[in-house]
Amino acid sequence: MPVVTPSLVFIILAAGTVAGGLGATLGIGGGIFLVPFLALGMGMPIGAAAAISLTTVIGTSSSVSAGRSGSRLINYRLGMVLEVATAAGSLLGGITAQYMNQHALEQIFAMVTAAVGITTLSRLNKRNIVVGDTLDCGALGGRFEDGESGGVVSYRVKRVPLALCASFIAGNVSSLLGIGGGVIKVPVLNAWCGVPLRAAAATSAFMIGVTAAAGSIIYYGNGQLIPALAAAAVLGVQAGSTVGLRVGARASARSLKLLLALVLFAVSALMFYRSLQ
Amino acid sequence: MSRPGYDQAREERIEERLGTVLRLGVRASSVALGLGLLLSLTLGNGALSTGLMTVGLVMLMATPVARVAVSVFEYGAQRDWTFFMLTVIVLLELCAGIVAALLFHTRL
Numbered sequence: 001m002p003v004v005t006p007s008l009v010f011i012i013l014a015a016g017t018v019a020g021g022l023g024a025t026l027g028i029g030g031g032i033f034l035v036p037f038l039a040l041g042m043g044m045p046i047g048a049a050a051a052i053s054l055t056t057v058i059g060t061s062s063s064v065s066a067g068r069s070g071s072r073l074i075n076y077r078l079g080m081v082l083e084v085a086t087a088a089g090s091l092l093g094g095i096t097a098q099y100m101n102q103h104a105l106e107q108i109f110a111m112v113t114a115a116v117g118i119t120t121l122s123r124l125n126k127r128n129i130v131v132g133d134t135l136d137c138g139a140l141g142g143r144f145e146d147g148e149s150g151g152v153v154s155y156r157v158k159r160v161p162l163a164l165c166a167s168f169i170a171g172n173v174s175s176l177l178g179i180g181g182g183v184i185k186v187p188v189l190n191a192w193c194g195v196p197l198r199a200a201a202a203t204s205a206f207m208i209g210v211t212a213a214a215g216s217i218i219y220y221g222n223g224q225l226i227p228a229l230a231a232a233a234v235l236g237v238q239a240g241s242t243v244g245l246r247v248g249a250r251a252s253a254r255s256l257k258l259l260l261a262l263v264l265f266a267v268s269a270l271m272f273y274r275s276l277q
Numbered sequence: 278m279s280r281p282g283y284d285q286a287r288e289e290r291i292e293e294r295l296g297t298v299l300r301l302g303v304r305a306s307s308v309a310l311g312l313g314l315l316l317s318l319t320l321g322n323g324a325l326s327t328g329l330m331t332v333g334l335v336m337l338m339a340t341p342v343a344r345v346a347v348s349v350f351e352y353g354a355q356r357d358w359t360f361f362m363l364t365v366i367v368l369l370e371l372c373a374g375i376v377a378a379l380l381f382h383t384r385l
Binding site: 004006009055058059061062063065066068072074076077080081083084087088090091094095098142143209210212213214215216217218220221222223225227228230231232234235238 | 285288289291292295296297299300302303306307310311313314317318322327330331333334337338339340341342344345348360363364366367370371373374375377378379380381382
Protein backbone atom coordinates (compact mmCIF):
# COMPACT_ATOMS: atom_id res chain seq x y z
CA MET A 1 0.00 0.00 0.00
CA PRO A 2 1.37 3.45 -0.90
CA VAL A 3 2.18 6.02 1.81
CA VAL A 4 -0.11 9.07 1.67
CA THR A 5 1.87 12.29 1.23
CA PRO A 6 0.59 15.76 0.21
CA SER A 7 2.41 15.48 -3.12
CA LEU A 8 0.80 12.10 -3.83
CA VAL A 9 -2.61 13.63 -3.02
CA PHE A 10 -1.97 16.46 -5.52
CA ILE A 11 -0.74 14.06 -8.21
CA ILE A 12 -3.90 11.97 -7.84
CA LEU A 13 -6.11 15.08 -7.80
CA ALA A 14 -4.49 16.15 -11.09
CA ALA A 15 -4.65 12.62 -12.56
CA GLY A 16 -8.33 12.41 -11.61
CA THR A 17 -9.02 15.71 -13.36
CA VAL A 18 -7.27 14.58 -16.56
CA ALA A 19 -8.90 11.11 -16.48
CA GLY A 20 -12.34 12.59 -15.79
CA GLY A 21 -11.93 15.19 -18.53
CA LEU A 22 -10.68 12.67 -21.08
CA GLY A 23 -13.34 10.14 -20.07
CA ALA A 24 -16.22 12.63 -20.31
CA THR A 25 -14.92 14.03 -23.62
CA LEU A 26 -14.89 10.55 -25.11
CA GLY A 27 -18.22 9.55 -23.55
CA ILE A 28 -16.79 6.86 -21.26
CA GLY A 29 -15.83 6.96 -17.61
CA GLY A 30 -12.40 8.01 -16.40
CA GLY A 31 -11.62 4.64 -14.80
CA ILE A 32 -10.07 3.15 -17.91
CA PHE A 33 -7.37 5.87 -17.71
CA LEU A 34 -7.15 6.23 -13.92
CA VAL A 35 -6.51 2.55 -13.13
CA PRO A 36 -3.48 2.19 -15.46
CA PHE A 37 -2.09 5.52 -14.23
CA LEU A 38 -2.31 4.47 -10.58
CA ALA A 39 -1.08 0.93 -11.25
CA LEU A 40 1.62 1.64 -13.83
CA GLY A 41 2.57 5.24 -13.05
CA MET A 42 2.33 5.18 -9.26
CA GLY A 43 3.15 1.50 -8.75
CA MET A 44 0.03 0.75 -6.72
CA PRO A 45 -1.34 -2.81 -6.42
CA ILE A 46 -4.16 -3.16 -8.95
CA GLY A 47 -6.67 -3.78 -6.11
CA ALA A 48 -5.91 -0.41 -4.50
CA ALA A 49 -6.10 1.32 -7.90
CA ALA A 50 -9.42 -0.38 -8.71
CA ALA A 51 -10.88 0.56 -5.31
CA ILE A 52 -10.05 4.27 -5.83
CA SER A 53 -11.33 4.21 -9.40
CA LEU A 54 -14.65 2.58 -8.43
CA THR A 55 -15.45 5.41 -6.01
CA THR A 56 -14.88 7.94 -8.82
CA VAL A 57 -17.25 5.89 -11.02
CA ILE A 58 -20.01 6.27 -8.39
CA GLY A 59 -19.41 10.03 -8.24
CA THR A 60 -19.49 10.42 -12.03
CA SER A 61 -22.60 8.25 -12.39
CA SER A 62 -24.53 10.13 -9.71
CA SER A 63 -23.65 13.65 -10.85
CA VAL A 64 -24.07 12.96 -14.59
CA SER A 65 -27.44 11.22 -14.05
CA ALA A 66 -28.70 13.98 -11.72
CA GLY A 67 -27.68 16.55 -14.35
CA ARG A 68 -29.66 14.72 -17.06
CA SER A 69 -32.99 15.12 -15.24
CA GLY A 70 -35.59 16.33 -17.73
CA SER A 71 -33.75 15.22 -20.88
CA ARG A 72 -35.47 11.79 -20.87
CA LEU A 73 -32.29 10.25 -22.27
CA ILE A 74 -31.99 7.79 -19.39
CA ASN A 75 -34.23 4.76 -19.90
CA TYR A 76 -35.04 4.00 -16.25
CA ARG A 77 -37.08 0.85 -16.93
CA LEU A 78 -34.35 -0.70 -19.06
CA GLY A 79 -31.77 0.40 -16.49
CA MET A 80 -33.64 -1.26 -13.61
CA VAL A 81 -33.94 -4.54 -15.56
CA LEU A 82 -30.26 -4.63 -16.53
CA GLU A 83 -29.13 -3.61 -13.03
CA VAL A 84 -30.32 -7.01 -11.76
CA ALA A 85 -27.64 -8.61 -13.97
CA THR A 86 -24.93 -5.99 -13.56
CA ALA A 87 -25.17 -5.97 -9.73
CA ALA A 88 -24.91 -9.77 -9.66
CA GLY A 89 -21.87 -9.59 -11.95
CA SER A 90 -20.10 -6.97 -9.87
CA LEU A 91 -20.84 -8.79 -6.62
CA LEU A 92 -19.23 -11.93 -8.01
CA GLY A 93 -16.34 -9.93 -9.49
CA GLY A 94 -15.71 -8.12 -6.21
CA ILE A 95 -15.44 -11.40 -4.34
CA THR A 96 -13.27 -13.18 -6.92
CA ALA A 97 -10.96 -10.13 -7.19
CA GLN A 98 -9.92 -10.74 -3.58
CA TYR A 99 -8.54 -14.16 -4.54
CA MET A 100 -7.22 -13.52 -8.03
CA ASN A 101 -3.61 -13.32 -9.07
CA GLN A 102 -2.25 -9.81 -9.80
CA HIS A 103 -0.78 -10.74 -13.20
CA ALA A 104 -3.99 -12.43 -14.31
CA LEU A 105 -5.91 -9.21 -13.52
CA GLU A 106 -3.40 -7.15 -15.51
CA GLN A 107 -3.73 -9.50 -18.47
CA ILE A 108 -7.53 -9.31 -18.34
CA PHE A 109 -7.28 -5.51 -18.28
CA ALA A 110 -4.95 -5.57 -21.32
CA MET A 111 -7.33 -7.87 -23.23
CA VAL A 112 -10.46 -5.86 -22.39
CA THR A 113 -8.89 -2.53 -23.42
CA ALA A 114 -7.59 -4.02 -26.69
CA ALA A 115 -11.01 -5.51 -27.47
CA VAL A 116 -12.75 -2.19 -26.80
CA GLY A 117 -10.18 -0.42 -29.00
CA ILE A 118 -10.86 -2.80 -31.89
CA THR A 119 -14.66 -2.40 -31.47
CA THR A 120 -14.27 1.38 -31.50
CA LEU A 121 -12.19 1.30 -34.70
CA SER A 122 -14.65 -1.04 -36.44
CA ARG A 123 -17.52 1.37 -35.71
CA LEU A 124 -15.62 4.48 -36.74
CA ASN A 125 -17.93 5.49 -39.60
CA LYS A 126 -21.18 3.97 -38.35
CA ARG A 127 -23.93 6.38 -37.39
CA ASN A 128 -26.84 5.30 -35.28
CA ILE A 129 -30.18 5.03 -37.10
CA VAL A 130 -33.10 6.48 -35.19
CA VAL A 131 -36.67 5.27 -35.79
CA GLY A 132 -39.78 7.41 -36.35
CA ASP A 133 -41.74 9.10 -33.61
CA THR A 134 -45.09 7.30 -33.49
CA LEU A 135 -43.75 3.85 -32.75
CA ASP A 136 -45.15 1.70 -29.93
CA CYS A 137 -42.14 1.49 -27.61
CA GLY A 138 -43.06 -1.85 -26.03
CA ALA A 139 -42.46 -2.59 -22.36
CA LEU A 140 -38.86 -1.35 -22.23
CA GLY A 141 -38.49 1.17 -25.04
CA GLY A 142 -38.29 4.92 -24.70
CA ARG A 143 -38.77 8.33 -26.29
CA PHE A 144 -36.60 11.40 -26.14
CA GLU A 145 -35.98 14.73 -27.81
CA ASP A 146 -33.11 14.28 -30.26
CA GLY A 147 -31.35 17.48 -31.31
CA GLU A 148 -29.63 15.89 -34.34
CA SER A 149 -32.91 14.55 -35.78
CA GLY A 150 -34.78 17.69 -34.77
CA GLY A 151 -37.69 16.02 -32.98
CA VAL A 152 -38.92 13.31 -30.67
CA VAL A 153 -37.53 9.86 -31.46
CA SER A 154 -38.78 6.49 -30.18
CA TYR A 155 -37.14 3.10 -29.97
CA ARG A 156 -37.90 -0.46 -28.95
CA VAL A 157 -35.45 -2.67 -27.08
CA LYS A 158 -34.53 -5.90 -28.86
CA ARG A 159 -32.69 -9.00 -27.60
CA VAL A 160 -33.13 -8.35 -23.87
CA PRO A 161 -31.36 -11.63 -22.88
CA LEU A 162 -28.26 -10.46 -24.78
CA ALA A 163 -28.38 -7.10 -23.00
CA LEU A 164 -28.64 -8.96 -19.67
CA CYS A 165 -25.58 -11.10 -20.53
CA ALA A 166 -23.55 -8.04 -21.54
CA SER A 167 -24.58 -6.30 -18.29
CA PHE A 168 -23.51 -9.28 -16.19
CA ILE A 169 -20.09 -9.40 -17.89
CA ALA A 170 -19.76 -5.61 -17.61
CA GLY A 171 -20.51 -5.80 -13.88
CA ASN A 172 -17.95 -8.55 -13.43
CA VAL A 173 -15.21 -6.72 -15.34
CA SER A 174 -16.11 -3.51 -13.50
CA SER A 175 -15.38 -4.93 -10.06
CA LEU A 176 -12.28 -6.82 -11.14
CA LEU A 177 -10.67 -3.87 -12.90
CA GLY A 178 -12.19 -0.78 -11.30
CA ILE A 179 -13.86 0.59 -14.43
CA GLY A 180 -17.55 1.45 -14.93
CA GLY A 181 -18.24 -1.19 -17.56
CA GLY A 182 -19.96 1.19 -19.97
CA VAL A 183 -17.30 0.31 -22.56
CA ILE A 184 -18.93 -3.13 -22.80
CA LYS A 185 -22.62 -2.25 -22.34
CA VAL A 186 -22.88 0.78 -24.64
CA PRO A 187 -21.61 -0.91 -27.84
CA VAL A 188 -23.81 -3.99 -27.23
CA LEU A 189 -26.97 -1.96 -26.45
CA ASN A 190 -26.36 0.23 -29.48
CA ALA A 191 -25.28 -2.33 -32.06
CA TRP A 192 -27.57 -5.29 -31.24
CA CYS A 193 -30.36 -4.16 -28.93
CA GLY A 194 -31.77 -1.21 -30.86
CA VAL A 195 -30.99 1.49 -28.30
CA PRO A 196 -29.83 4.84 -29.79
CA LEU A 197 -26.25 5.70 -28.85
CA ARG A 198 -27.02 8.71 -26.66
CA ALA A 199 -29.76 6.83 -24.78
CA ALA A 200 -27.46 3.79 -24.38
CA ALA A 201 -24.66 5.95 -22.97
CA ALA A 202 -27.01 7.83 -20.60
CA THR A 203 -28.67 4.63 -19.36
CA SER A 204 -25.29 2.95 -18.86
CA ALA A 205 -23.97 5.99 -16.95
CA PHE A 206 -27.07 5.77 -14.74
CA MET A 207 -26.49 2.05 -14.04
CA ILE A 208 -22.76 2.11 -13.30
CA GLY A 209 -23.38 3.80 -9.93
CA VAL A 210 -25.05 0.62 -8.71
CA THR A 211 -22.41 -1.55 -10.39
CA ALA A 212 -19.53 0.34 -8.78
CA ALA A 213 -21.26 0.57 -5.39
CA ALA A 214 -21.58 -3.23 -5.19
CA GLY A 215 -17.88 -3.62 -6.03
CA SER A 216 -16.42 -0.76 -4.02
CA ILE A 217 -18.22 -1.78 -0.80
CA ILE A 218 -16.29 -5.07 -0.94
CA TYR A 219 -12.93 -3.36 -1.56
CA TYR A 220 -13.73 -0.94 1.26
CA GLY A 221 -14.53 -3.80 3.65
CA ASN A 222 -11.27 -5.48 2.72
CA GLY A 223 -9.32 -2.35 3.67
CA GLN A 224 -8.07 -1.69 0.14
CA LEU A 225 -9.56 1.80 -0.15
CA ILE A 226 -7.26 4.63 1.00
CA PRO A 227 -9.64 7.49 2.04
CA ALA A 228 -7.38 10.49 1.28
CA LEU A 229 -6.43 9.20 -2.19
CA ALA A 230 -10.03 8.25 -3.00
CA ALA A 231 -11.20 11.71 -1.89
CA ALA A 232 -8.61 13.40 -4.15
CA ALA A 233 -9.51 11.17 -7.11
CA VAL A 234 -13.28 11.68 -6.70
CA LEU A 235 -12.97 15.48 -6.51
CA GLY A 236 -10.54 15.56 -9.45
CA VAL A 237 -12.76 13.40 -11.66
CA GLN A 238 -15.84 15.52 -10.80
CA ALA A 239 -14.01 18.70 -11.86
CA GLY A 240 -12.52 17.12 -14.98
CA SER A 241 -15.74 15.56 -16.23
CA THR A 242 -17.62 18.87 -15.96
CA VAL A 243 -15.14 20.39 -18.42
CA GLY A 244 -14.93 17.25 -20.55
CA LEU A 245 -18.68 17.04 -21.13
CA ARG A 246 -18.61 20.51 -22.76
CA VAL A 247 -15.59 19.73 -24.96
CA GLY A 248 -17.06 16.37 -25.98
CA ALA A 249 -20.32 17.96 -27.12
CA ARG A 250 -18.39 20.10 -29.64
CA ALA A 251 -15.69 17.77 -30.98
CA SER A 252 -16.25 15.57 -34.03
CA ALA A 253 -17.34 12.02 -33.22
CA ARG A 254 -14.90 10.45 -35.65
CA SER A 255 -11.75 12.08 -34.26
CA LEU A 256 -12.89 11.33 -30.71
CA LYS A 257 -13.29 7.65 -31.53
CA LEU A 258 -9.87 7.56 -33.20
CA LEU A 259 -8.23 9.19 -30.18
CA LEU A 260 -10.03 6.78 -27.86
CA ALA A 261 -8.84 3.74 -29.82
CA LEU A 262 -5.21 4.94 -29.81
CA VAL A 263 -5.23 5.57 -26.05
CA LEU A 264 -6.82 2.17 -25.44
CA PHE A 265 -4.17 0.33 -27.47
CA ALA A 266 -1.39 2.16 -25.62
CA VAL A 267 -2.91 1.31 -22.24
CA SER A 268 -3.39 -2.30 -23.30
CA ALA A 269 0.25 -2.66 -24.39
CA LEU A 270 1.53 -1.10 -21.14
CA MET A 271 -0.65 -3.34 -18.98
CA PHE A 272 0.41 -6.45 -20.88
CA TYR A 273 4.06 -5.47 -20.55
CA ARG A 274 3.65 -5.04 -16.81
CA SER A 275 1.95 -8.41 -16.40
CA LEU A 276 5.05 -10.10 -17.86
CA GLN A 277 7.43 -8.56 -15.33
CA MET B 278 -54.66 -6.49 -15.74
CA SER B 279 -52.52 -5.18 -18.54
CA ARG B 280 -49.53 -3.10 -17.58
CA PRO B 281 -48.81 -0.12 -19.83
CA GLY B 282 -45.36 0.18 -21.36
CA TYR B 283 -43.95 3.64 -21.76
CA ASP B 284 -45.79 6.21 -19.64
CA GLN B 285 -44.35 9.69 -19.84
CA ALA B 286 -45.87 11.11 -16.65
CA ARG B 287 -44.62 8.20 -14.56
CA GLU B 288 -41.17 8.29 -16.16
CA GLU B 289 -40.87 12.01 -15.40
CA ARG B 290 -41.91 11.49 -11.78
CA ILE B 291 -39.27 8.76 -11.33
CA GLU B 292 -36.68 10.93 -13.10
CA GLU B 293 -37.36 13.84 -10.75
CA ARG B 294 -37.27 11.76 -7.56
CA LEU B 295 -34.12 9.83 -8.45
CA GLY B 296 -32.40 13.00 -9.71
CA THR B 297 -32.98 14.64 -6.32
CA VAL B 298 -31.52 11.67 -4.41
CA LEU B 299 -28.43 11.54 -6.63
CA ARG B 300 -27.86 15.30 -6.51
CA LEU B 301 -28.11 15.43 -2.71
CA GLY B 302 -25.82 12.41 -2.30
CA VAL B 303 -23.13 13.79 -4.59
CA ARG B 304 -23.21 17.27 -3.05
CA ALA B 305 -23.11 16.06 0.55
CA SER B 306 -20.29 13.59 -0.10
CA SER B 307 -18.26 16.11 -2.15
CA VAL B 308 -18.47 18.67 0.68
CA ALA B 309 -17.36 16.09 3.28
CA LEU B 310 -14.54 14.78 1.06
CA GLY B 311 -13.35 18.29 0.16
CA LEU B 312 -13.33 19.51 3.77
CA GLY B 313 -11.62 16.36 5.01
CA LEU B 314 -8.95 16.55 2.32
CA LEU B 315 -8.36 20.26 2.95
CA LEU B 316 -8.01 19.66 6.69
CA SER B 317 -5.61 16.75 6.24
CA LEU B 318 -3.44 18.84 3.88
CA THR B 319 -3.34 21.93 6.09
CA LEU B 320 -3.34 20.46 9.62
CA GLY B 321 -2.03 16.96 8.89
CA ASN B 322 -3.94 13.74 9.40
CA GLY B 323 -6.21 13.81 12.41
CA ALA B 324 -9.38 12.18 13.65
CA LEU B 325 -11.56 14.96 12.17
CA SER B 326 -10.10 14.89 8.66
CA THR B 327 -10.09 11.07 8.50
CA GLY B 328 -13.62 11.00 9.91
CA LEU B 329 -14.90 13.52 7.36
CA MET B 330 -13.33 11.63 4.45
CA THR B 331 -14.74 8.31 5.70
CA VAL B 332 -18.21 9.85 6.07
CA GLY B 333 -17.88 11.31 2.55
CA LEU B 334 -16.91 7.96 1.04
CA VAL B 335 -19.66 6.08 2.88
CA MET B 336 -22.23 8.68 1.68
CA LEU B 337 -20.88 8.35 -1.85
CA MET B 338 -21.21 4.54 -1.79
CA ALA B 339 -24.65 4.79 -0.13
CA THR B 340 -26.04 7.15 -2.82
CA PRO B 341 -26.78 4.44 -5.45
CA VAL B 342 -28.19 2.21 -2.69
CA ALA B 343 -30.52 5.03 -1.59
CA ARG B 344 -31.48 5.62 -5.21
CA VAL B 345 -32.50 1.95 -5.59
CA ALA B 346 -34.43 2.08 -2.28
CA VAL B 347 -36.37 5.14 -3.53
CA SER B 348 -37.13 3.27 -6.79
CA VAL B 349 -38.57 0.38 -4.75
CA PHE B 350 -40.92 2.81 -2.95
CA GLU B 351 -41.86 4.62 -6.16
CA TYR B 352 -42.75 1.46 -8.09
CA GLY B 353 -44.58 0.13 -5.03
CA ALA B 354 -46.63 3.34 -4.80
CA GLN B 355 -47.43 3.06 -8.52
CA ARG B 356 -48.45 -0.60 -8.01
CA ASP B 357 -46.04 -1.60 -10.75
CA TRP B 358 -45.22 -4.98 -9.20
CA THR B 359 -42.87 -6.21 -11.95
CA PHE B 360 -40.54 -3.27 -11.45
CA PHE B 361 -41.11 -3.34 -7.70
CA MET B 362 -39.73 -6.92 -7.65
CA LEU B 363 -36.82 -6.08 -9.99
CA THR B 364 -35.68 -3.16 -7.83
CA VAL B 365 -36.10 -5.28 -4.66
CA ILE B 366 -33.75 -7.86 -6.21
CA VAL B 367 -31.16 -5.14 -6.98
CA LEU B 368 -31.45 -3.85 -3.40
CA LEU B 369 -30.93 -7.40 -2.06
CA GLU B 370 -27.85 -7.80 -4.28
CA LEU B 371 -26.41 -4.56 -2.88
CA CYS B 372 -27.14 -5.80 0.65
CA ALA B 373 -25.33 -9.05 -0.20
CA GLY B 374 -22.34 -6.85 -1.16
CA ILE B 375 -22.45 -5.23 2.29
CA VAL B 376 -22.57 -8.69 3.92
CA ALA B 377 -19.58 -9.80 1.80
CA ALA B 378 -17.73 -6.62 2.81
CA LEU B 379 -18.34 -7.36 6.49
CA LEU B 380 -17.14 -10.96 6.03
CA PHE B 381 -13.90 -9.78 4.43
CA HIS B 382 -13.54 -7.18 7.16
CA THR B 383 -13.65 -9.66 10.01
CA ARG B 384 -11.27 -11.97 8.20
CA LEU B 385 -8.49 -9.33 8.29
